[in-house]
Each structure stands twice: as C-alpha cells, then as structure tokens.
Amino acid sequence: MEDINVYVDFSLDMEEGTSLFNVHAKCIIYPKGSDQAINIGQASIYLFNPVKSSYSEVCDDAVSISLDLYHALTNLESLCEIEYMRGLVATAHFINMKEEWRGKGLRQAFVEKMMQQLAILNVELIMLITNDHMEIDFYNRLGFVKLENKTDITLMYKYVVDKQETLYC
Secondary structure, three states, X not given: OOOEEEEEEEEEEEOOOOOOEEEEEEEEEEEOOOOOOEEEEEEEEEEEOOOOOOHHHHHHXXXXXXXXXXXXXXXXXXXXXXXXXXXEEEEEEEEEEOXXXXXXXXXXXXXXXXXXXXXXXXEEEEEEEEOOOOHHHHHHHOOOEEEOOOXXXXXXXXXXXOOOOOOOO
C-alpha cells in the first residue's frame, strides 16, 4: 500500500448537565502527494476526571447517555480504586472505519494515534465497549485486556501512562 499519513482530529463537547466530556475523533488521511484530506473513520469517547468528579454522580449521568456507558463505568470500580487515580478515564463507545478502508492497517494506526494523543491529555485508563466478539483479538494485539463483567457487552481496558509512573490502581 502507498504511504499514507494518518491524523486524528478531536472535537470536545461537555455533555450538558453532566461532568462527562464527549470526544468525537475523526481519522483523517492524506494520500501521498495529495493535500486533500479524506475522513475514513470515527470514534466516540467519553472522558471524566475522577479527581474533580464524583464517581457515583458520573455513573448516574452515564445512564442518561447510554446503558453500555453506564455498565462500563460501574465496572470500573472492580478494576481499580478510583479515588487514587490521578489521570482522566476515557471510555470508547465505538470506533468505526469506512468499509472501503478496512483491512489496510489504518484502523490500528487510528487507535494507536488516539491512544498516544489521549496520553498527552493525561488519560490514565482507556476502556472499550464492544458487542462484537471478533474485535477482541484486534484489541488484545494492541495491549487491551478483557474485563470480566456481568453484562452482555464486552469491556476491555488499557492503562495509558508512562511506565515509570506509579499506578495506584
């Protein structure tokens, strides 16, 4: 495949009446020799700051957005002690690539670029929500671990911090 530069364009909105931020991420490429941007994928991510926000209030707020988001956030406390987290928590609600761009390695580049850039924003933990069991292997290769839970959704997580930092989770 020809050389393609992959970029992530983020937009951030405060979810009205909550302490959750809704992040829209677009995967944009510039084919070699072109300055024309092509949008080839998107993701929806919710962020919250466990230092500034009450965990129970964030979980209550999540119900009004999505039951899957609520289940992901309520399962977070089985993963770590939330009150000791210093960074943000990101919950990826969906990550999609346009059909004609699938199978070209661009999805992996998109997810890796998002993780790098979310780490710059001080995201400590990324949780993924998926109902597609075929995606588990893909995310495992990227270092995500399946979180056992009592819902119909599959939850996966990955810490996104410098290896020299001490984790309290």
